[in-house]
Amino acid sequence: MKTPLLQIKDLSAAVGEKLILRGLCLTINAGETHVLMGQNGTGKSTLASAIMGSPAFDIISGEILFEGEDITGEPPDKRARRGIFLSFQNPEEVPGVTLENFLRTAKGAVTGEKPRLMQFKKDLRAEMERLGVAESYAGRELNVGFSGGEKKKAEILQLLTLAPKLAILDEPDSGLDVDAVKTVSEGIRRFRNEGNSLLIITHNAKLVRELKIDRVHVLENKRIGAEGGAELIDRIASGGFASVAGGLPRGDGR
Amino acid sequence: MSGTDSRGARRPGSAPDGIEDALRELYDKKGAMKPRFQVDSGLTPEIISAISDEKGDPQWMREFRQESLAIYGETPPPDWGPPLEGLDMDRIVTYVRPDARMEARWEDVPDEIKDTFERLGIPEAERTGLAGVGAQYDSEVVYHSVKREVSELGVVYTDMDTALRGEYGGMVRRHFMKLLTPREHKFMALHGAVWSGGSFVYVPDGVEVAIPLQSYFRFNAAGAGQFEHTLIIVGKGASLHFIEGCSAPKYNVANLHAGCVELFVGEGARLRYSTIENWSKNMYNLNSKRAAVEKNGIIEWVSGSFGSHTGCLYPMSVLRGEGARMDYTGITFAGAGQTLDTGAQVIHAAKNTSSRISAKSISKGGGKSTFRGGITVNREASGCRVSVSCDSLMLDSRSRSDTVPVLDVRCDDVDIGYEAKIGRISEQAIYYLMSRGISEDDAKAMIVNGFAEPISKELPLEYAVEMNNLISLEMKGNT
Numbered sequence: 001m002k003t004p005l006l007q008i009k010d011l012s013a014a015v016g017e018k019l020i021l022r023g024l025c026l027t028i029n030a031g032e033t034h035v036l037m038g039q040n041g042t043g044k045s046t047l048a049s050a051i052m053g054s055p056a057f058d059i060i061s062g063e064i065l066f067e068g069e070d071i072t073g074e075p076p077d078k079r080a081r082r083g084i085f086l087s088f089q090n091p092e093e094v095p096g097v098t099l100e101n102f103l104r105t106a107k108g109a110v111t112g113e114k115p116r117l118m119q120f121k122k123d124l125r126a127e128m129e130r131l132g133v134a135e136s137y138a139g140r141e142l143n144v145g146f147s148g149g150e151k152k153k154a155e156i157l158q159l160l161t162l163a164p165k166l167a168i169l170d171e172p173d174s175g176l177d178v179d180a181v182k183t184v185s186e187g188i189r190r191f192r193n194e195g196n197s198l199l200i201i202t203h204n205a206k207l208v209r210e211l212k213i214d215r216v217h218v219l220e221n222k223r224i225g226a227e228g229g230a231e232l233i234d235r236i237a238s239g240g241f242a243s244v245a246g247g248l249p250r251g252d253g254r
Numbered sequence: 255m256s257g258t259d260s261r262g263a264r265r266p267g268s269a270p271d272g273i274e275d276a277l278r279e280l281y282d283k284k285g286a287m288k289p290r291f292q293v294d295s296g297l298t299p300e301i302i303s304a305i306s307d308e309k310g311d312p313q314w315m316r317e318f319r320q321e322s323l324a325i326y327g328e329t330p331p332p333d334w335g336p337p338l339e340g341l342d343m344d345r346i347v348t349y350v351r352p353d354a355r356m357e358a359r360w361e362d363v364p365d366e367i368k369d370t371f372e373r374l375g376i377p378e379a380e381r382t383g384l385a386g387v388g389a390q391y392d393s394e395v396v397y398h399s400v401k402r403e404v405s406e407l408g409v410v411y412t413d414m415d416t417a418l419r420g421e422y423g424g425m426v427r428r429h430f431m432k433l434l435t436p437r438e439h440k441f442m443a444l445h446g447a448v449w450s451g452g453s454f455v456y457v458p459d460g461v462e463v464a465i466p467l468q469s470y471f472r473f474n475a476a477g478a479g480q481f482e483h484t485l486i487i488v489g490k491g492a493s494l495h496f497i498e499g500c501s502a503p504k505y506n507v508a509n510l511h512a513g514c515v516e517l518f519v520g521e522g523a524r525l526r527y528s529t530i531e532n533w534s535k536n537m538y539n540l541n542s543k544r545a546a547v548e549k550n551g552i553i554e555w556v557s558g559s560f561g562s563h564t565g566c567l568y569p570m571s572v573l574r575g576e577g578a579r580m581d582y583t584g585i586t587f588a589g590a591g592q593t594l595d596t597g598a599q600v601i602h603a604a605k606n607t608s609s610r611i612s613a614k615s616i617s618k619g620g621g622k623s624t625f626r627g628g629i630t631v632n633r634e635a636s637g638c639r640v641s642v643s644c645d646s647l648m649l650d651s652r653s654r655s656d657t658v659p660v661l662d663v664r665c666d667d668v669d670i671g672y673e674a675k676i677g678r679i680s681e682q683a684i685y686y687l688m689s690r691g692i693s694e695d696d697a698k699a700m701i702v703n704g705f706a707e708p709i710s711k712e713l714p715l716e717y718a719v720e721m722n723n724l725i726s727l728e729m730k731g732n733t
Contacts, residue, residue: 052689055681080691092686096704102687105700109691141704162690 002029011062020046022222033198038219044201048168052086053079083165087155093143100138148175156187168199173207205237322436322446329440335566336593410456417454433516433544441512441540452482459489466495484515493524509536517545526554533561549575556712557584570599573607580609585709588621597626602635611642617653624656636667644674699729
């Protein structure tokens with residue numbers, strides 16, 4: 001029996017006057033891995049931000065349910081405490097706040113109990129080693145002076161530390177070299193278990209090759225234009241977005 | 255040069271171009287309050303004499319007070335800096351009259367301050383003391399043990415009243431109000447007339463004091479001062495870290511604080527002077543501080559200003575020996591209703607002297623913060639280096655932040671760097687932290703604490719922790 005974890009119903013969102021999503025519908029069940037694809041500028045990041053609750057976008061209509069509860073008007077911190085996580089494409093730099101302090105505070109915020117210092121340090125160091133992040137980064141200012149690859153790895157480190165129920169990964173592989181893509185991909189696999197779900201935004205078939213994909217969605221004309229199984233990824237890789245546009249069942253009867 | 259007084263000391267806030275109208279307005283308002291100043295001529299030679307009697311002043315101090323009173327009477331209020339209209343000068347007599355002891359009761363302390371104690375987790379027993387309403391408590395014991403420890407090194411650490419009358423009376427006389435004279439400005443004249451309390455520290459040549467001395471102990475033991483005088487003399491090659499005031503809020507019945515700090519840093523000596531100021535928000539804090547630094551000596555200022563209604567704090571360093579150095583690290587947090595005018599001044603009076611100023615300011619809820627960097631390089635100060643950086647963070651559009659550089663350079667062979675940045679708190683950064691479960695208030699506090707981090711890392715741990723707590727408390731306010 002599949003339980004819906006995230007349900008997006010008829011969502012329209014805008015930045016100022018500009019409508020970016022119109023009547024979008026999407027459901028992710030508990031324990032599933034979904035991939036969101038689409039041409040540049042179709043609103044993939046907007047959708048991710050809308051799920052996270054970014055104040056930069058206005059929700060015009062529709063609703064977002066998480067575990068059956070309406071979270072449409074909730075601030076991002078509440079959503080995070082419910083178990084939603086977004087790995088940012090370009091994470092912010094926060095001077096004067098160390099990665100370790102930030103992560104420990106965040107972990108305390110999402111679990112409701114600040115982790116014990118020594119155990120937390122130990123766990124963090126172990127995870128950093130697995131991700132190939134130098135130990136010294138724990139004491140560095142959050143994302144300040146990090147290279148593109150280091151920022152992406154730091155996002156995955158946050159994912160693994162906070163262990164959310166739903167992780168939305170917005171192009172976790174963009175700009176990474178082959179080895180780094182491999183490390184990030186392994187990190188994502190380590191995160192994934194039967195109890196959590198993933199929504200991965202990517203252009204890269206390689207990133208998701210070793211994951212079991214339950215559903216692929218293609219954003220087009222401000223809504224989900226095409227949906228299908230994992231085979232869609234390869235079709236897009238060889239034939240481009242045109243090869244799937246319009247010719248496949250529409251999302252949720254729109 | 256405009257704005258330079260007879261001793262070459264630059265007054266903070268000498269009118270930069272373009273704000274003359276604003277200054278004129280200020281001036282007119284001050285003119286209108288003149289009659290009230292005449293009323294306060296209630297501050298009479300007899301009252302000053304009574305202060306001398308009560309303190310058992312030596313003859314020279316009796317005369318010094320009377321001369322200062324005369325100067326006070328003839329000096330107009332300062333025509334620079336933030337407006338001081340709200341300052342109730344009529345009450346000066348009440349502040350200083352020795353028989354009118356400022357009786358304060360714990361019940362009279364504003365709830366806002368009681369709350370802060372609560373949230374800072376300060377034990378019940380200490381609160382009355384910290385609020386300046388208690389008499390003596392445990393810190394007296396701490397003070398005495400610190401005193402014993404340093405006196406074994408030959409260090410003299412005592413209150414000014416004792417120093418004045420004791421075996422170091424001659425040393426006090428040679429240094430007292432020599433750096434900041436009663437002619438400096440009206441409030442220094444007032445200070446010279448009515449000062450009481452404060453600390454005297456003498457570190458003999460070559461002695462390195464490992465533990466920071468904190469005037470906080472002294473204040474509580476002697477009763478919090480409104481006009482306290484701090485005199486520190488650090489001998490050749492000696493070193494000291496002195497921490498002024500206390501990070502917990504003090505509530506004072508009177509609303510004017512005009513202390514005076516004079517620091518003498520000997521050849522090759524090093525003095526760090528740290529201040530975390532969190533006076534109650536009805537306070538006009540007009541503290542004056544000055545250091546004279548000899549050859550290869552180092553003065554380091556670490557300053558955090560959080561409290562007060564209006565603050566004017568511009569510590570000045572006079573680098574008068576070759577190779578002398580000055581380092582200023584300061585942060586100001588101006589919340590609703592606060593005008594905090596801070597800065598650092600330095601006079602390069604000898605060759606190869608160097609100064610570094612790093613100032614940060616935060617304004618919120620309509621608070622105003624102004625930073626004034628006053629740099630004077632004398633003709634003879636070749637090879638000197640100056641570096642100033644100011645960084646301001648505004649948390650909303652109602653708040654205000656200004657930086658006012660005043661540079662007076664009379665020498666060609668100088669290396670000067672001056673940079674100022676003013677910015678808003680990043681909405682994207684707040685969102686990013688919130689997306690990790692951190693509440694909006696905590697996210698903002700985290701960003702602001704991060705901004706303040708270069709300052710807090712300069713502080714002893716317990717002060718750094720308390721500064722972070724203060725920032726978090728300020729951030730949680732609704733305004």
